[in-house]
Amino acid sequence: MDFIDEVTIEVRAGDGGNGCIAFRREKFVPLGGPSGGDGGDGGSVVLQAQSSLSTLFDLRYRKLVRAGRGEHGRGKDQYGKRGKSRVAAVPIGTQVFDLETGELLADLCRLDQEVTVAKGGRGGRGNIHFATPYDRAPRRAEPGGEGQRRKLRLELKLLADVGVVGFPNTGKSTLISVVSRARPKIADYPFTTLTPNLGVVSLGDSRNFVMADIPGIIEGASEGAGLGLRFLRHVERCRCLLHLITVDPDPARDPLADLDRLLVELECFDPALAKRPMIVGLSKTDLPEVRARSEEIHAALQRRNFEVYGISSATREGLDELITGLEKLLIRSEPQHPSAQEAQEQRSEHDTSSSEHPR
Numbered sequence: 001m002d003f004i005d006e007v008t009i010e011v012r013a014g015d016g017g018n019g020c021i022a023f024r025r026e027k028f029v030p031l032g033g034p035s036g037g038d039g040g041d042g043g044s045v046v047l048q049a050q051s052s053l054s055t056l057f058d059l060r061y062r063k064l065v066r067a068g069r070g071e072h073g074r075g076k077d078q079y080g081k082r083g084k085s086r087v088a089a090v091p092i093g094t095q096v097f098d099l100e101t102g103e104l105l106a107d108l109c110r111l112d113q114e115v116t117v118a119k120g121g122r123g124g125r126g127n128i129h130f131a132t133p134y135d136r137a138p139r140r141a142e143p144g145g146e147g148q149r150r151k152l153r154l155e156l157k158l159l160a161d162v163g164v165v166g167f168p169n170t171g172k173s174t175l176i177s178v179v180s181r182a183r184p185k186i187a188d189y190p191f192t193t194l195t196p197n198l199g200v201v202s203l204g205d206s207r208n209f210v211m212a213d214i215p216g217i218i219e220g221a222s223e224g225a226g227l228g229l230r231f232l233r234h235v236e237r238c239r240c241l242l243h244l245i246t247v248d249p250d251p252a253r254d255p256l257a258d259l260d261r262l263l264v265e266l267e268c269f270d271p272a273l274a275k276r277p278m279i280v281g282l283s284k285t286d287l288p289e290v291r292a293r294s295e296e297i298h299a300a301l302q303r304r305n306f307e308v309y310g311i312s313s314a315t316r317e318g319l320d321e322l323i324t325g326l327e328k329l330l331i332r333s334e335p336q337h338p339s340a341q342e343a344q345e346q347r348s349e350h351d352t353s354s355s356e357h358p359r
Contacts, residue, residue, distance in 0.1 A: 004056045005156040008099060013147030014042030014069035014083035016121035019129075021141045022075030034138055035077050036127040040070030042120030042147040043083035047154075049108035053091040056156055062088075067118070070144060073126040083120055093158055093237055099151040109237075117152060121145035160212035162201075162326055163238030165266070167258050170244040171283035174313040176213045179323060201323060209330055212238060236270060240277040240329050242322075245297075247290045255282070255293075256300055277333045279307050279325055286312040 017039025024032025045067050059065075065088050071080030096106045096117060106115035124142030131138055164172045180199025202208040214235055235241070243262060245255040259280065267274035280301055284290045294310055301308040309325060311318040 004060050007056045007059045007154050008151065009059055009062065009154065010064050010149070010151050011045040011118040012064065012066045012149045013044050013118035013120040014067040015147050016040065016042045016083075016123040016144030017070035017072040017080035018144050019124035019126040019141030020073035020075060020078075021127045021139055023137065024076070031136075033136060034127040034131050035075050036141055037073035037075070037077050037079040038126050038129075039073045039123035039142075039144045040080035040082040041123045042070045042144070043067030043085040044116050044120045044147075045118040046085060046087045046114050046116050047090050047094070047096060047106070047108065048087050049092045049094065049111060049113045050089040051092060051111055053089055055091060056094070056154055059088065059090070059154065067120060067147065069147070070120070070123045072144075073124070073141070077128060079126075080123060082123075085120070087114075090154060091156055093156055095155045095157060097153040097155065099153045105152075118148040118150050121147040157237045158212050160237060161209040161239050161330055162211045162242055163235050163240075164211060164213050164242045164244060165235060165262060166244035167253075167262065169248070170246045170258075171313055172213045172215070172244055175244070175281075175283065175311070175319075176211055178313045178316065179319060180211060201326075203323065203327065207327065209327065211242075214238075235266065235273060238276070240279070240326070240333055241266075241273075242326065243278055243280045244283050245280065246283045247287070247293055247297075249289075255297055259301075277329050279309065279322070279329060281322055282308060282310045284312060284314075285310045285317060286315045 019039050020036035022034070022036040024035045026032055045065050065086055067086040068083035070083040073080045090108060092109060092111060094108045095104060096108070096115060097104055105117060108115065122145040124144045127138045127141045130140055164176060166172055176199045179201045199211050199213075200208050201211050243259055245259050247255055248258075263274055282290070282294060282297055285294060298308055298310070307325065307329075309318055309322040311322050313319070
């Protein structure tokens with residue numbers, strides 16, 4: 001399935017039914033009077049956040065979401081049936097914008113959270129409501145109201161506990177594939193990962209957290225370079241960040257300089273991201289060139305008050321310490337969204353990308 005994180009749709013609520021003009025024609029009721037019932041209200045269009053979805057793929061080709069209209073009123077005091085509302089499921093973390101005004105209508109960051117994006121029209125009143133002592137046989141009724149129509153832009157921002165960020169080829173995808181059942185594409189060339197990947201890291205005893213591999217961050221990403229702005233917005237939802245750096249074969253690349261450039265890009269995109277709780281991971285420590293500079297890099301980062309872990313996804317060296325450090329960081333930091341833990345538990349039950357972290 002393609003990773004679709006932005007779609008445009010049109011929503012149309014149902015129109016209300018018309019009120020009825022009718023009079024009683026029954027035996028033994030000589031002056032029956034008006035008996036026109038009300039029209040039914042139109043159905044509304046509702047968006048609901050569900051844990052079973054991870055992308056907006058289901059709405060990609062569904063350009064129109066329409067609710068049912070209300071039935072017209074009938075004689076003998078019969079009211080029209082209410083129109084059926086339409087509930088469209090979206091993934092947790094979906095933001096709903098009005099396409100014309102750009103207004104943020106809702107931020108669906110809780111499980112089963114709902115928002116009515118198009119309200120159904122009100123049913124018209126029948127002539128039974130217009131009888132007065134001066135007009136006992138009214139010949140008027142109200143037409144049904146029109147349902148709302150809107151064009152919406154839906155934008156998904158992944159809801160995760162830990163966001164793994166770093167320059168290409170630092171081992172982000174390999175890490176998430178080792179500590180969870182997520183299976184991202186892994187290769188030895190830049191921009192292998194073209195979509196974010198979510199995995200549930202389990203430590204046993206109902207202790208787990210959601211990790212997201214955020215691709216496409218390079219120098220200039222905040223201005224649209226590389227995959228740039230398309231995936232930077234997913235970092236905003238993460239409670240804490242894991243910065244992965246490594247010693248690159250390219251002599252022009254330096255791991256400490258890469259970290260500084262990465263922090264600059266995050267701050268340019270959103271100043272709050274640079275202050276997000278973070279841990280630095282020095283990856284690929286099984287390689288001789290990385291091991292040779294390991295002590296130097298650790299010392300430099302510790303002088304800058306960074307918490308740093310040396311890891312190797314290939315040999316699983318240091319992964320236990322890293323996962324434990326991330327868990328402690330999550331405990332210390334308050335969740336930005338109260339639903340993060342709830343969504344995490346739902347993913348643990350329904351998402352097949354969870355597994356117990358190997359020890």
